[in-house]
Amino acid sequence: MDIRLDGISHSYDGVAVMNDITLDIPAGRIVCIVGPSGCGKSTLLRFIGGLERPGQGRISQIGEPPEGCLNPLTYIFQDFALLPWRTVEGNISLVLEDHGIKGARAREIIGDVLARTKLTDFAKALPKQLSGGMKQRVAIARALAVNPAVMLMDEPLSALDSQTRELLMDDLISLWSRQPFTAVYVTHNLNEAVRLGHQIVVLSRRPGRIQEVVTIDKPLDQRQFGDPDLDEKQKYLWQLMRDEARAADAELINV
């Protein structure tokens, strides 16, 4: 299932936040969206997942989601969004219950996604007992449980320390290598973008427009920490963004 954005523009209370964004998200690829803060990345992601409506433009899904897909467009949030009163297991079963999946079938799915995210031993733990990295792995497991066609990730690693971030990037890469998923990955971290993105969409400062789309052909599992090719790309991205970021930073925030 592909996603197509067609001329998306939007303004909040008369302030334009994005302008004419047209973009294709092909199945089985990770599209990273980078841009200075406030350029509308999170807003765009909310549009794609149907949590908010754009002022102008259309978002369409092309083709049917694969069979057994419970929730085609599934988010992974920066702040994990786990229910603190439910165990790891309970948090995953939350998104299955509404599809009538209970009992043995639910246990099977939960066991499978916990194994894939290396959380099997923590099934009965409460979120407060987990570290940030583990919480985000639970959120990833929860997303995997509904077998999404497209994963929408809003700065999923930004709340984590840099070592945990490296580990989780490796986890995401190995998850993708085993079973390629489609993802829109919003980040302000260019290193994450060059490690995980097949395509990197660079947005300008507010109102966000597409400045450039950078494609990286190197397979995900061959992208190592400190790879010179990737460093080159990262430097290039930073050059694209630097002036925009500086200007965005100096702007008054009129909200």
Add this chain to the structure above:
Amino acid sequence: MSDATLSGATAPATAAKPVAFRGGGFAPRPHRWVGFVVFVVLILIAEWGTRAGWISALTLPKPSDVLATFGELYQSGMLFKHLGPSLARLFVGALFGVTVGVSVGVLIGLFSYVRAGAVPLVAALFPIPKIALLPLFVIWFGIGEGSKYALIAFGTFTPTVVATYGAVDNVDRTLIRMGQSFGLSWWSIVRKIVLPGAMPGILSGLRISLAIAIILLVAAEMLGAEYGIGAYILQAGSLYDLERLFAGVVILSVLGVVVSALIGLIERRVLGWRT
């Protein structure tokens, strides 16, 4: 430079001083026995004062006499004859008031039209001394149990509503967005996200509501009640029988402590997930 500071310990000129501790505090820890000791000490002082005579018998009855009165009340079987109806009134009235209060509070929290309509109404009802409405309730619901249930229900209703909609307002919106993004139904979101998320606020509101219910119990038993802790206290009061008055008041206090402990128990069971 760094050598100098390292060997500073041997130089008498730079005397080592421990860094003064200024952290700590602001973190209440349970010390259950302290509350108990405060009670015991106060009672002992009262006993001493009334025995020694520097507290006159008209000011305060002897705690030991109150205890004796209480013993009599227990032995004659009257204690439960009074306690039974009171507990029933408290239970029915509070159950009704809290149930309706939580429901209305959740509706106010969820629907802006209900909020716009009901919040001013609740604000208008809240400051009415419910005791003043007792005659009205007697006319509406009869002199029997009905008016007593109504008074207690009404008294617990308003604080429960206010606590509940505040608690619903405070539920983490990102969790609700999460529920929507996974396609949960409206009812699932309310049941599995909004209500549990509001539970801490609802329970602390319940503490206040139930204390108010105990206060109103006495008021409710002012009219047309033969038995009940409130009736017992009022009888004793009109006869200036201080021992019985205090015995009744002690029962109410114990009731308050028990209710508060019960809520604490529920909180520990239901809110174990809080950090």
